[in-house]
Amino acid sequence: MTYPFPVDPENLFEERTAQFVNLGLPSDEVARLRAAITNMWADAPGGWTWEWSRLAERYAAAGEHYLASLAYGGARFPCLADPAKAAAMDRQVEQYTLAAQGFPVGFERRTVTVRYREAIVEVRVHVLSPADAGADTPVLIASGGIDTWKMDLHPMWEALALGAKVRIVAFEHAGVGELTHIPMAADTQAIIGGLLHFARTLTTGKVGHFGLSFGGYFSAQTGLRGDADAAVVLGGPVTSATFGPEHAKNLLYGMADIFGNAVGFTTRPDMGALITAFESFALDELLTTQDNCPMLVINGDADVHVPIADTTVFNGRQNTQVELIPGGSHCALNKLDQIMPIMINWIANALHP
Template structure:
């Protein structure tokens, strides 16, 4: 189930430009920005068309990693129609072609995990610094509802070189290559529990979980339940973000509505009903958490500040607010990672 919704592409460029230029040359992003005039039609001036044209040029020249980045923006922000799904398939194709030149050890694998009384399969990526022993910690890591495991490759690569741990990268249910599973609190938690079990058996028994944005919601869950040995929550919604009547900026209602499995633009009441189940207050009221690091920018337009400060004063929990930056501290991302990487390293070694 999926749907398109009214969305001005100019707004997406305003919000995501710093992220776009992390992986692609500024002049190329600027050229696409100047060419795009509409969001959904697959024709000149359309978002998917212009980004895909850039990607195809890189693919034709054998620049597969850049092609994967550009196709990643072509399918952004949601797999709401066939052109977006085609762009995702081409992104995966180009990413696999780029993999032999990655400076890290890399493996693409399909895992089967328990799901709603049966099984679910999902593609994951395993990444580590060259020569890392098998008996090392494993860190689950994911992005959110619109930035997925392949989109964030550059960040994962840097983290792999920093950590004496193997990264297990996955897409949340309702997103990316796991879009066939709807995003609900329980379905996501069940899938992640299966990944945690795999990770414990695959490494030295120590498991961390690093979640970004909506991924941070699920890493907050594993941290609050103590099911992992180290939990990092970067820009994760946990309570106030799901309050009734609260809207999202920059088209996020449509992005989230697609991830939740709606087949048309959800009403406010429908979103409120779906969000009610996500509220982590019952877990926040308990005292079972493992070691946690909770980080965000102070100017987040998506996640209220209280969803970060609510963790202050908990045992085994460190809270860091980065000033003058927004959701997931994206414009000061280096500072965020300078906190996260050493904390993960030390906590998993403890």
């Protein structure tokens, strides 16, 4: 368990309504929740998790298991900082697994054993495969950020699997989701190295890494080091300016405390401690190298969390395509109709012979 923190639910709805709707929840239900929720942490009527969970229960009772999983994903948003949110994520897994019977892709829930700091780490992954997947079908390991996790992004995984003809291994990086018990750090990239190794056991073809938001931080590491055959960075923070004190002090919508939860603080840290943790992630030194695999770097030009410079810093790199989406929010999730074709085409070209 990590820690709750002050945040206005209305501010979260202001920022995330488009994301909730674009990822599959009916807009009228999101609007109803927005009007009903007045407290982020109260496990009672008007509380965030309570209201989202009631919606999820209604969907589950009607046999709408996928919608129930999305609603439970909303209930546990943005981090597992209290027992009610942890319980909501458990129910999200349950409903998502039930919904998988109707997916147009094959589904397996698997446990991958990797090593991190000499310890054994069990990583729960979801493997999504096109119906015609074979031994040479490329694999794309894929993760979201510090508040949007593997089950929340199912529509994206499904579209990439079917459109780019790849097998998806969806996971959460350290500090979030089913790996909340392992604090996120720059060197938790080692866990992702283990997942890349696992991915290579699933195919005789190529392996890529897709990361959204803070997941993009880790896919940027993979890409810059050349650890995969291709890497997609969607809205990933990378530079010391972004991981510096001034940016940390001005983070919006509770993001500083969402990050604080991910890196393992169990009580709310002071700004000095948060900044020290923040600064340890900067990739400036790695950005000076030229050993990258083919990379696609995308973000919206209206991202309130990650500055434009963290996308344009990739301009001019070898084997790198950079796309800055006009009017795009964080990760351009309000422009999915624009970014999905770009990503599908690029991934297909990068991973297929």
